[in-house]
Amino acid sequence: MCGIAGIMSRAIGRGPDLEQISAMMAPLRHRGPDQSGVYLDPHLAMGNLRLSIIGLGDGIQPIGNEDGTLWIVYNGEAFNYLELKGELVEKGHRFSTSTDTEVLLHLYEEYGTSCLQRINGQFAFAIWDSNKQELFLARDRVGIRPLFYLDTPERLCFASEIKAILALEGSRALDLEALAEVFTLWTTLPGRTVFEGVRELPPGHFLVAQKGRPSVPQPYWQIPFYPSDPALHDPEEAAEQLRELLTDAVRLRLRADVPVGAYLSGGLDSSIIASLISRQGTSHLKTFSLGFQAASFDETRYQRELIDHLGTDNRQVLVGNDEIRAAFPDTVWHCEKPMLRTAPVPMFLLSRLVHDEGYKVVLSGEGADEILGGYNIFKEAKIRQFWSRYPGSQRRPLLLEKLYPYIFSNPSRERHYLQEFFAVRDQGTASPFFSHEIRWENSRKNLTFLSDDCRSELAVYDPLARLAETLPEHFGERDLLARAQHLEMELFLGGFLLSSQGDRVGMAHSVEMRHPFLDYRVIDFAFRLPARWKLRGLKEKYLLKRAFKGLIPESIGNRNKQPYRAPIRELFSPLAPRDYVDDLLSESSLRQSGYFNPQKVARLYAKFLNTPTGLSSEFHNMALIGALSTQILHEQFVKGERLRSLGRLSPDRVVRRGGADAGPGAR
The missing domain is CATH 3.40.50.620 (HUPs)
Structure with missing residues (x-):
């Protein structure tokens, strides 16, 4: 496992240099503390920080093919690399290391972009074809390993983490539409990040860049759906x-x-x-x-x-x-x-x-609940669908009490209110979001804590409408569980x-x-x-x-599944220490950053501090954590003080080719 970063220049005669790629690699030290290496030519610089797991003695990256025309930096594992290597040896490929990294390079050399179909693994990698001056970026099927990129008029940058890109390009504002997605869907839509202009290569996708210009990401795998076998x-x-x-x-x-x-x-x-x-x-x-x-x-x-x-x-x-x-x-x-x-x-x-x-x-x-039907949200959707067939039933909604006893046993919540809360909405079970609509309707209440300016800018943006545009064809024809799993x-x-x-x-x-x-x-x-x-x-x-x-x-x-959770409201009790939380949730800090309504958030925080057991509302818990984490992001990345303190990294190995400036570590 590793961290990768790279710069592909668009400017003729002004290629990336060692100082720039070293600046990008510095924030990724935690991903690869064992070794570091850089490839540098007049058009491209890319680096790797290695956490050595396979091929401990000969796996330093970047790794090239026999004639030095292809180079790879790689984050992840190809678990079937031994089988793939055997096939490639039979086809005449020669290997100089015992790593899966080199296997992927030769796999691409043999099969091109279709090599991705053959890999059983978790990965994000970049392959540079110096003859074609073409960059190939790819990410594993379900998104276990991250890969981000930023396309500017001067260059294309990519990295395992956003902070590496910002270390080179400088701090960037938060994307308000992305914030609206997080505060509704609990995350951004695939391909988006919360930083303006910074994109994430979606899971199961690749892109190709020539002369610094990236293609639209192309899918090579999608979440499957089959008729029952x-x-x-x-x-x-x-x-x-x-x-x-x-x-x-x-x-x-x-x-x-x-x-x-x-x-x-x-x-x-x-x-x-x-x-x-x-x-x-x-x-x-x-x-x-x-x-x-x-x-x-x-x-x-x-x-x-x-x-x-x-x-x-x-x-x-x-x-x-x-x-x-x-x-x-x-x-x-x-x-x-x-x-x-x-x-x-x-x-x-x-x-x-x-x-x-x-x-x-x-x-x-991880993953068992998603693919094999383990979450309560799947059961909840099934109960609500069952209830919707006889909306007047007094017994069917009692199944919800069996599913969520800790909610219905709360004396502050009346049973009839909770039954109304879970009732089927206007679109009924035909809604593509039927399984998740209650979760998202509850979450999007967090948007009421945004500042007036932010809410005004977001007045015409609906994350659910944007999500609907991305759904597969005939999504609504799938059974309820298949839709929820997707x-x-x-x-x-x-x-x-x-x-x-x-x-x-x-x-x-x-x-x-x-x-x-x-x-x-x-x-x-x-x-x-x-x-x-x-x-x-x-x-x-x-x-x-x-x-x-x-x-x-x-x-x-x-045993019934116990969802993994961690304390929230206890963190904001009157007994908690006075520290960064008080500062970032103060009216002055909230007003300065501009994302939230200072009075609303301050009042909410005061309620937590004045209530020994905290607030019972999940919505309020999420609102306060959301506001606090956004404020922290603003301090760390938008104001950028922590970014500026990261310094530079001196790579252990530098491969310079094709007229790149000579210097220490040249090969």
Whole structure:
């Protein structure tokens, strides 16, 4: 795992230089602390900071082909690289390293852009063809590894993180439409960032740039949708296929020249992954888990059951409110977007523990809920659809109380109000957003806290209308679960879970996360399953539980999913220390940045401080976290003081070609 950056010049005779690419690489030190290298010619500069996992002794990048016409910088893993290498050797390709990086370079040399279809991995890479003066940028299917770019009149810049681009180009304003997307959808739409002009290459896409001008990103993979496969209607046969696929996905993801650990939440998905690792013959498996001082968030009991069952060597970080509050600004710095929840912060602290224990790689269970029907939002949509057939029923809405007992048991909320809250809206179940409409309608109330000027600028922008324009053809004809799964994967998985709770907080401490459930073969299989093998009645992940029954403790296999959450309102209690929060949420700071209505936010914050148990409204919790994280972004990236303090990086290796200025490290 690594960090990459690059500059492709449009100016004749004014190519990028070593100082510029070194400035971009400096903010990425955390992604690749082991080695650094730069390629430089009159048209292009690109660099890599390496976290060495495969080919420890010969993997420094950039890497070129035999005649030096193709060069690659790469962030990620191609888990099937050994199989690909064997095929390429048979075709006459010669290799000088033991890395998967070189395999990808030769794969592109052999197949061009169609090479992407052959890679089973998580990646973002850049390949430079010096003969054609053509740059090829690509990103993995579901967006596990990030890649951003900025197209200006002078040059095209790209990098693994936005801060690398801003270190070269200077601070940029926040994009108000992107803020509206975050405060509605919890993330930006694919391809967009919260910084004006900075784009993200969407998952499953590539682009080609010539003479510094990028093409429109082209998809090579999309979230699949299939009619139900008759061959998968026997649950026992389907369970066996799922078990085999996931076992092989774990096998591939254990490939590394360093020790591999696992995250252990106490839930079904991470328990299955840890168990499969143990069955692969891995002795003395090291696992890492989160514990919370707040009992309602803590799953230590279930973690302990699996630790005892497998005999793993477990390390736990115990997270309290003070730790979350203290680490929140650093987490925002690495995530580079506003947050409506604090959930990324404990994951940031967990990856620090992994790093401190000397590990670089962990496997985790992300993706199972999206592809196999694990979320409450899928159940909620099914209940509401069932209720809509008999809107006057008094019994059907009671299923919602079974789904959300902690909501309906709150004495401050009346049952009839909550039933109205979940009732089917005007468009009924035909709405393409039926499954998510309540979540998004509730979230978009956060926009009322924006300043009058911002709300005026956003008066004609509707994130949901923009999202509707991106939906696949005939989306509305899919069954309810398939539509909900698509929305969850398209937005929340790539835009939040794999970034703010995945790559960004893991790589903040030089830790690579690998996700067997997101092997593209497992995804493809899951989307061929009948809906009833994912969500059977209100039993989530039915087939997954059937496939691994007996492999994990029964108490874990049969428990209902506990959504991963972290404290919010406790952070703003009267007992919290007076620090950056008070400063950034003060009326003067809010007025100066200009995003929020100072009086509204200040009043909301005062309510938190004056209510010992905080506020019960999820909407208010999200509003305050959203305002605070946006204020932090403004300080860090728009005002840019932290950016200016990053300095330069001196690369370990410099490859200069084609008339680039000679100097130290020239090859």
